[in-house]
Amino acid sequence: MQNDFLDMYESYFDDVYRYVYFKVGNRWDADDIVSDIFKKAYEKYRNLNASPKSWLFTIARNTVIDFYKKEKDIAIGESLEQYAYPDIFEDKFDKEAELNCLKKSIYSLQKEEVEIINLKYFSNMTNKELSLILNKTEDAVKMKSYRIVQKLKKLVNICLEG
Amino acid sequence: MDENRIENNLNKIKEQIPVNMELKRKLRKRFKKNNNWIKRTFVGMAAVACLLTVFYSLDIKKIPDTIIPKVNAADLKIANQMSFVDIGGGVNGRITEYNGTIYMPISDKGLFEYNKEGFKKISNREINYVSVSNDGDKLVYSSNGNIYLLDLKTNKETVILKGDEVSIYYDEPSFSPDENKIIYTRKVISPRETHGFDIKESSLNEIDLKTLKSTKLADGSYGSFIKGADAIVFERDNKIIYKDLNYNKEKIVDDGRFPSVSPDGNYIAYEKSELKTDKIKDNISVKESVSNIWVTDTVNFATKRQVTSNISNEIAVEDWLKSIKPSDEAQTFETNGLYSYFDPVWNSGSNSIFVLKNANVDTGGNAMRLMKIDISKEKISAQDVVRRYLQAFVVRDDDFARMLMKNPPQLLTISNPHPVGYTILSSGTENGKIYVDAELNYAYTMESYYSIEKSRYYLIPNSNGYIIDSIKNLSKAEYINKNGSLYMAEGQSNVKLFDKTDIPKQYLPDGDYRLGPIAYSSKTNTLVFTIQNTGKPSVKLISYELNGKKFKMIDSINSGGFFELKIDESGRYLAANYITAQNTAKTYVYDLNDNKKIDLQTLIKDTTIQALNSNFWDGKTLMFNVNTNHQYLYYKYNPEKFEISIP
Numbered sequence: 001m002q003n004d005f006l007d008m009y010e011s012y013f014d015d016v017y018r019y020v021y022f023k024v025g026n027r028w029d030a031d032d033i034v035s036d037i038f039k040k041a042y043e044k045y046r047n048l049n050a051s052p053k054s055w056l057f058t059i060a061r062n063t064v065i066d067f068y069k070k071e072k073d074i075a076i077g078e079s080l081e082q083y084a085y086p087d088i089f090e091d092k093f094d095k096e097a098e099l100n101c102l103k104k105s106i107y108s109l110q111k112e113e114v115e116i117i118n119l120k121y122f123s124n125m126t127n128k129e130l131s132l133i134l135n136k137t138e139d140a141v142k143m144k145s146y147r148i149v150q151k152l153k154k155l156v157n158i159c160l161e162g
Numbered sequence: 163m164d165e166n167r168i169e170n171n172l173n174k175i176k177e178q179i180p181v182n183m184e185l186k187r188k189l190r191k192r193f194k195k196n197n198n199w200i201k202r203t204f205v206g207m208a209a210v211a212c213l214l215t216v217f218y219s220l221d222i223k224k225i226p227d228t229i230i231p232k233v234n235a236a237d238l239k240i241a242n243q244m245s246f247v248d249i250g251g252g253v254n255g256r257i258t259e260y261n262g263t264i265y266m267p268i269s270d271k272g273l274f275e276y277n278k279e280g281f282k283k284i285s286n287r288e289i290n291y292v293s294v295s296n297d298g299d300k301l302v303y304s305s306n307g308n309i310y311l312l313d314l315k316t317n318k319e320t321v322i323l324k325g326d327e328v329s330i331y332y333d334e335p336s337f338s339p340d341e342n343k344i345i346y347t348r349k350v351i352s353p354r355e356t357h358g359f360d361i362k363e364s365s366l367n368e369i370d371l372k373t374l375k376s377t378k379l380a381d382g383s384y385g386s387f388i389k390g391a392d393a394i395v396f397e398r399d400n401k402i403i404y405k406d407l408n409y410n411k412e413k414i415v416d417d418g419r420f421p422s423v424s425p426d427g428n429y430i431a432y433e434k435s436e437l438k439t440d441k442i443k444d445n446i447s448v449k450e451s452v453s454n455i456w457v458t459d460t461v462n463f464a465t466k467r468q469v470t471s472n473i474s475n476e477i478a479v480e481d482w483l484k485s486i487k488p489s490d491e492a493q494t495f496e497t498n499g500l501y502s503y504f505d506p507v508w509n510s511g512s513n514s515i516f517v518l519k520n521a522n523v524d525t526g527g528n529a530m531r532l533m534k535i536d537i538s539k540e541k542i543s544a545q546d547v548v549r550r551y552l553q554a555f556v557v558r559d560d561d562f563a564r565m566l567m568k569n570p571p572q573l574l575t576i577s578n579p580h581p582v583g584y585t586i587l588s589s590g591t592e593n594g595k596i597y598v599d600a601e602l603n604y605a606y607t608m609e610s611y612y613s614i615e616k617s618r619y620y621l622i623p624n625s626n627g628y629i630i631d632s633i634k635n636l637s638k639a640e641y642i643n644k645n646g647s648l649y650m651a652e653g654q655s656n657v658k659l660f661d662k663t664d665i666p667k668q669y670l671p672d673g674d675y676r677l678g679p680i681a682y683s684s685k686t687n688t689l690v691f692t693i694q695n696t697g698k699p700s701v702k703l704i705s706y707e708l709n710g711k712k713f714k715m716i717d718s719i720n721s722g723g724f725f726e727l728k729i730d731e732s733g734r735y736l737a738a739n740y741i742t743a744q745n746t747a748k749t750y751v752y753d754l755n756d757n758k759k760i761d762l763q764t765l766i767k768d769t770t771i772q773a774l775n776s777n778f779w780d781g782k783t784l785m786f787n788v789n790t791n792h793q794y795l796y797y798k799y800n801p802e803k804f805e806i807s808i809p
Contacts, residue, residue: 009193027234102171102175146165149165
């Protein structure tokens, strides 16, 4: 069991870390949350019978929510979304205009759409894995992702035109 | 732009999101070691700190000062930059610093210890590269292809590695964080037929100081260990490379040279030159390599921060364009930026970087200077931005001055009269815009001239805190000697302050005399002036209080003359540059309240001083320099505490 867990740990640590870092925007909270995620995963690993990555990311998402509830003192019923996704790129010295525009455009999306970008592109999740944690069909996820990329394309072009 | 390009760019952005590989390694180790780990209690924000404390207690004896770095490189702020050593001729080695002491190799002279005590030689060896241990007790250095260890407590030197002085050379040594090992470069060279040599091989190795067993780590040079990681950073083929020693995997951090890892293990500083090609006409082009210092995180190198602000050397380009003759041949001019930077080195507190800076356009002679870049995690206040701008202006750190301005001029030039001090007066808002008012004082060497320029600096917020948006001159008052009378000129008004016949007779020297350098304090409305005897080296220092029209003798010396005066922002302390009858420059600092004076040379020990001159007042702190046989070393003097320190 331990070797399996370590394999999963090796395979997905980077994806989980990026997911959390991008969501919370700083390294010290990310370190804290990621440690907690893998601690929980280790505790519950015996119960795993689904796709390991979807399972791990379900834990990850819940751990982030717990973190905000506990640390940010968010009232029950209050939207967590407003606390997530601070702009982590604001001080970057990126000379590629396209990349800078894309970074800006990501933060113009709705939080739910940023979440999908984070899971699909920054955390390397397949549409199937995404469908499991978002409780949607694979086709619905595919369509939603496609629309988000279309939306980004428009925003980036507007940004590049200045 | 199509969807594929968006997706490709999203993948590029992914690579810029950091992953804490150190956390990954530590957690993995723990999972492997102890299945019961999960039963341990660790909750809340302190969880990782506690967890890593457990890890560290298992792995190494000392608990690190900073377990989790708090700020990404891109978020670091530049609190200050100042050149503080003008280095004379000859190639100088890489320096190192521990807790306020800089160890500086000087070509043909040896290794020196530069701190608030003075500038003391500690080795006669011709040293190429020196590094201090984390506890500050030992130095390791390379000299003539050998590597030596110097115990600073016992002054005992030990040879660690000996080259053959023909083809095998050992160089660039530095300690591992636990001080048990030294990483170094082994170079195999072959002499050329005429002169010089080629480096056939360059490899990074570590030597265990207990067993003296060496192990090769990688091909490259300029290696450093990283605190808290089984990894090294080094340079190879103009690339900065990170190598995980556990997995034997290398990753390119960036293009660049001279990597230096901060002692806390959080950041890498390095020099990177970016090549620009500017096509002026079809067959005329300019290739320019612009050097800058950068800082990146050691964790995944996801964020980077450029910490210097070099620019194109437009003067050299313009001169070349004027000089070329029309031709059908392709003509290319290759040049560097306004400055070239070398060898960044972190201080022991991991909050400053020392860097060698060469001004490629310089009229002063000593073009190579040692500059210190102070890094902060907090944004810089508007008043501090103006203070630092004025300092950069006075010291001629054009690169830093430009970094603090939104629309900087090409070059900030300074001539005689030259600035001798500045004072921040007040700050506020005008039509919603933040401003800071400040005063800049100028003087002419040897002349009875002093001026005070008041300006309003308008600032706008930026990622570093604030940046100067524009500068408005408010007023300029000049204090001038005309035919033995002192005048204050401001705008159209020209007010006589006193005539030399007003000076009490008992203050005047016998024989012929003239008025020498002067200084004025707007805070106390007091003018300080000098009367130099023209027949012999004898001088009087006198103050004149303008409100009460009172003269007061401050000092009378019979063996030299004053050549420059400057008053601090409080009006209490006067720095007087003095030349002795034997032609040696020194500085007295007077407390004008109680007529006490101190000779700054008496505060510097174990140092051969050829000359000492005060440079300028940074508010209440006097910056002065010591000429120690071709090196000009800056010091700071706090007149309230009679203390000196290095910048």
